[in-house]
Amino acid sequence: MKEDVRVYKTKKNIADAFIHLLGEKDFICITVKEICAxxxxxxxxxxxxxxxxxxxLEKLVRQHADSFKTGAMMRFQSIKQGNVNGVFEKILDQITEDKAVISALLDVHISSADFQVELESILYQTCLSFLEKESASQETSLDYLARMYAANSMVMIRWTLKNGKDKQAVNLVHQIQEFIFQDLLMIKS
Amino acid sequence: MKEDVRVYKTKKNIADAFIHLLGEKDFICITVKEICAxxxxxxxxxxxxxxxxxxxLEKLVRQHADSFKTGAMMRFQSIKQGNVNGVFEKILDQITEDKAVISALLDVHISSADFQVELESILYQTCLSFLEKESASQETSLDYLARMYAANSMVMIRWTLKNGKDKQAVNLVHQIQEFIFQDLLMIKS
DNA sequence: TTCAAAACGTTGCTTTTCGAACGTATTGCA
DNA sequence: TGCAATACGTTCGAAAAGCAACGTTTTGAA
Known part of the structure; x- marks a missing residue:
């Protein structure tokens, strides 16, 4: 059963208004009345x-977190021959498409719906399971590497949302990623 | 009796879609089905x-022509002390607000709804009645001056819609306008 | 020129949205 | 603290939008 077009439009209108208001004031101060108006x-x-x-808020966070997760997992799965560079760049592109929503949600911190926490967790999880599957050596803690990857990615995501995609910054992330994935890269090459 | 919000939203959606499609293809080639989709x-x-x-199309043209006419008449009426400069600049500002619609409509030429023709006629009419009311001397044909004013304004409007507001171009129009209104200006000063 | 596919425009029925009214809960200010 | 204004959240009848099916007209390609 597909969603009625009217329902789709209504939800879109509400979400757009909500995101717009989030750009003007704090979540706590936003009223349902304002959103409706x-x-x-x-x-x-x-x-x-x-x-x-x-x-x-929770439904919006869920929706975009799921979409982000799907994207991230897809990118990691499609890595061939240790070609880890480019994965994060595509993730950046994906995020830039919904710039307004993502930016707004990242700054709301409600325990039941914290987008920032979700994103970082997704990045950590996908990276970790990738390392566990692909990395032969275990000299360095994979958990540590995955956390580092997630943290760095979050910084980069926030920075890109604010300043736009920057080649130098992307290159820096690539260097860090290469360090994280160096075991893997050495084996494959 | 006010218009139902649902009707307002529906009409806005339809108009937005229509304007968007006009940017992609000719009016003749646009189908109702596409607009609906x-x-x-x-x-x-x-x-x-x-x-x-x-x-x-006709309703859109009517709506924006009326709005333009109201704006133009208001500006001309508020001229004090022969201060004709600035009138056109405000008209430019007004047009820039609905840039997308205006630009699209200006390029459609259907006999029953020709926005370009309407705008030029409005500029001519408002200018002429202003000249007839305010100008003492009648050495030069007021009709000719008003037509010149309208024609020059149209060129400037099109140019601004395409390239954005430009100080030099605005100044040039001011000079032309000063020539048209010189009788008036001489008397008042 | 023929003919099938696509667009037109209408109709009856279902679902969604709106708006006004209501009592309740919060807020902010005197 | 007390109280008035504002926001919350629900209900129900009226109005609008959607949808599917229909016959008609136009289009474009064989």
């Missing part, structure tokens, strides 16, 4: 889709 | 608001 939807319609503004 | 509205809804795509 800005998105031109009635209160009754809002409440027929969401329990409250927290529910809206 | 892109705007995510159903055929039945489209036909409950418009007779056909020509009706849609």
């Amino acid at each position: 800005f998105s031109l939807t009635s209160k009754s319609t809002f409440y027929s889709h969401y329990i409250d503004k927290y529910d809206l | 892109f705007s995510l509205t159903s055929k039945s809804t489209f036909y409950s608001h418009y007779i056909d795509k020509y009706d849609l």
Whole structure:
């Protein structure tokens, strides 16, 4: 059963309004009334889709976290011949497509829906399982390497969202990634 | 009786889709089906608001021509002490606000709805009635001056829509306008 | 020129949205 | 602290949008 077009449009309007308001004020200060007014939807319609503004936030975070996870896993799986460079660059591209939403969500920190935490966790997980599967040597803790990868990626993501894609910055990340994946690279080459 | 929000949103979606499609292909080649598909509205809804795509075009032209006319008349009426400069600049600003729509409509030439013709006629009319009311001397044909004003304004409008507001170009228009309004300016100063 | 595919435009029925009204809960200010 | 204004969240009838099916017209390619 597919979603009714009207429902799709309504949800999009609400999400867009919400993201816009997040750019103006803190999540806590945003009211449902404002979201309805800005998105031109009635209160009754809002409440027929969401329990409250927290529910809206959680659903948005879930949606984009899932999409990010799918993308990240896909990229890691498609790595051939130890070609790890380029994976992160594609992740950056993906994130840039939804720049407005991602940027807004990254700055909201509600325990039930913390996008920043989710993203970093996804990066850590995907990187770790990749290392465990592909790396022969275990001299350095894979867990440590994966955490380092995730942390560095997050910095780079935030920076790119703010300043746009920059070749020098991307190169720097590549160097760090090469260090993290050096075991793997040595074996494969 | 105010317009239902749902109607407003539907019409906006349709208009936005239409303008977007006009940027891609000729008016003649655009189908109602495409407009509906892109705007995510159903055929039945489209036909409950418009007779056909020509009706849609005519209504858009009418709406923006009226808005332009109101703006132009307001600006001309607010001229004090022969300060004619600045009137056109504000008209330019107004047009720039709806850049996408205006640009698209200016390139469609359907006899029942020719935006280019309407704009030029409005500029001519408002300028002429201003000259007739304010100008004492009638050495030069006011009709000729008004037509010149309209023609020059149209060139400037098109140019600005394409290249953005440019100080030098604006200054040039000011010089031409000063020539057109010189009778008036001499009397008032 | 013929004919099939696509676009047109209409209709009846279903689902969604709106808006106003309501009582409740929060907020912010005197 | 007390109280008025504002936001919350729900309900229900009315209006609008969607959808599928239909016959008609236009289009474009054999």
